[in-house]
Amino acid sequence: MTITQLKYALAIAEHQNFTKAAEKCYVTQPTLSTQIQKLEDELDVVIFDRSKKPIELTEVGRKIVFQARNIVNEADRIQDIVDQQKGFIGGEFRLGIIPTIMPTLLPMFLQNFIKKYPKVKLKIEELNTEEILSRISDGHLDAAIAATPLESDNIKERVLYYEPFVAYVPTNHRLRDKKNIEVSDLDIDDMLLLEDGHCFREGVINLCKSFKDHIDDNFQLESGSIETLIKLSNEGLGMTLLPYLHTLDVKEKLNPNLRHFKEPSPAREVSIIYHKSELKMQIIDALYNVISGVVRGAIAFQNVEIISPLSK
Amino acid sequence: MTITQLKYALAIAEHQNFTKAAEKCYVTQPTLSTQIQKLEDELDVVIFDRSKKPIELTEVGRKIVFQARNIVNEADRIQDIVDQQKGFIGGEFRLGIIPTIMPTLLPMFLQNFIKKYPKVKLKIEELNTEEILSRISDGHLDAAIAATPLESDNIKERVLYYEPFVAYVPTNHRLRDKKNIEVSDLDIDDMLLLEDGHCFREGVINLCKSFKDHIDDNFQLESGSIETLIKLSNEGLGMTLLPYLHTLDVKEKLNPNLRHFKEPSPAREVSIIYHKSELKMQIIDALYNVISGVVRGAIAFQNVEIISPLSK
């Protein structure tokens, strides 16, 4: 049994197709066929059920592939140890970011990071929290930036910053004349929300729930982006809540629509999260340092109350 | 990097000697030299400092070997998965047993186990708890039978039975006429103890401490085996405590010297313990089943109070 064979098995299990897996492994398809056969012969079990289209794992094959993933992950850490020893920070790094953080945070740190660590090939994907968690667990992402705490067993969190919620109150809204908003002022019924799947939406709902016991979950106006929320709000369709960093992007003339919360301001906790195996930890450290350095200049709130991003 | 190379590195790290390691790996010494060189070239680090006699690991070499151990362990589990799938119970299995359990428990289950699982090559070693813990951690033992709970992070415990302490009170001893002993009757100063390193000794000390706040740790009479304790006791040098299973071996004519405790009788918890990775779990299950089946016939105490085997 070789690590190469296990990597081949992983690729086949992932793509459910010898030919595609072979491409990904940069070898020809017969190479995979023979190597998998050797592995199956040596272990004397059938790993793949080739009679199914597309190919499926047998029951024992599933267990073997699961364990193969562990082995390959552990094996990758050897290079990691060597890199750490040499102070080398480089290689491919796949970072996930949730949609409500992506457009504001990414421009703030990306240039900085690339300049400081030119050998790291960052591959950034916009994904929602659920997708992020599963991809970190299965090793398709090295780390992600998301709202926390997430209470996920395999995943570690390291807080980057606390981002307060800011109210966006259009003209003619009942709260327009309040200088500082309080949570108790909020009413879910005139609140514009993001579409399902955004944890920022869950945060807002949790926040409103904190003062109202029951909320019937049928909201009318929803949107896929915060930009659109602002436009809908300007149309007089209700108020909305923005993450603080988004308010820095709001056009000058719309600034009078912003209302900050009375302290302790409700806020979301934003963290860099990664697998508990701490693979590529030196790059995660580098990201942490760059991002928290950049954000320190932009956010300086102390007295906040963290709102959970999880739907309950 | 191959699993074979990692195994070679582990063997060299263990024996601190290429030639001996080569023997253990059933290859010639040049094979190890070249494979380790290849590994070092590929990673571009030096793993072994050959200038030292005997050979030493470099700093990064230590980390790599530690990780190699993980990888090889995880790789071994593939065969484990296959064995489990096939219901195969066999192969070499290294079991440690502490000295105060070995002579009484081993004869009770060994025949039974060998008959039921003839393909398992049991290698049994008598070791104290400390040695057992380190050997399970580093993979030199597959499992062990010891007094628990041990509160060790990497090790799981599965309780086999509870074994009450029984007092051995020689003629002319102050407790001779008591039918049932109570913990408060005990006095560490006329108690014969095993030598340092036995957890049964610690158990007895903990038991005596439970009624006396302070004990100055200078005991006079100590011995390396329970047999000797009984003899010393017969000489009138004091009373002693025996694990219940030992009392079944006490000669007929000495039986009148035994005194059971009033319920709840102090007892030690005896468990099969193994690494949290659950390697060779099917053999551990088999051992568990055989031993607990055998012991169920011999021990039937319900109402016991467990005494910790750890020194505090």
Added chain:
DNA sequence: ATAAACTATTAATAAAATCTATAGTAATTA
């Protein structure tokens, strides 16, 4: 029936692991 989309097999080749024999290198002993 035929094509499309696969995986398996074959035979040749390239790459590797391993072996035997021996050279090199310290430390130890006479």
Added chain:
DNA sequence: TAATTACTATAGATTTTATTAATAGTTTAT
């Protein structure tokens, strides 16, 4: 200090293994 011991490294031959291109075989869909 020369010889011995106890190692590891190197060289060259050999065996084993991984990979490839070409192609045969299989299943599914049309």
